[in-house]
Amino acid sequence: MRIKVNVRPNSGKQMIEKIEDNEYRVWLKKPAADNKANFELLKLLKKYFLKDVTLIKGKNSKDKVIEIE
Template sequence: MKITVKVKPNSSQSKITQNSEGIWIINLKSPPVDGKANEELISLLAKQFKVKKSQVIIKLGLSSKNKVIEIIDS
């Protein structure tokens, strides 16, 4: 399954919401430095979709706020 996400790093709390267009808005506490925000993003999505972290792959937008994520079902 592929989802489109918009990441907001340096937020006061980590949370996941979905807007009316089906885009996931993900607030992260981590700063976008040294891949910390991407690590937190993968952890949050793995928990949200109940999969292992290794099953969450950033397909597009590694250094962008807008990303395409692939979640591999086991």
């Protein structure tokens, strides 16, 4: 399954909001620099879905596509 994620890095909180079936908004504590936000995002989504997740598209963007195994 693939989902679209809009990421809000450096927000001071960690939170996942489901917008539609395959669309989410995620707030992260880490900044976008040095891929810190991407690593935090994948870790958080793995805990949320209890499945392996992979970043498919959007490494340098706030809008990402994530594959959930």
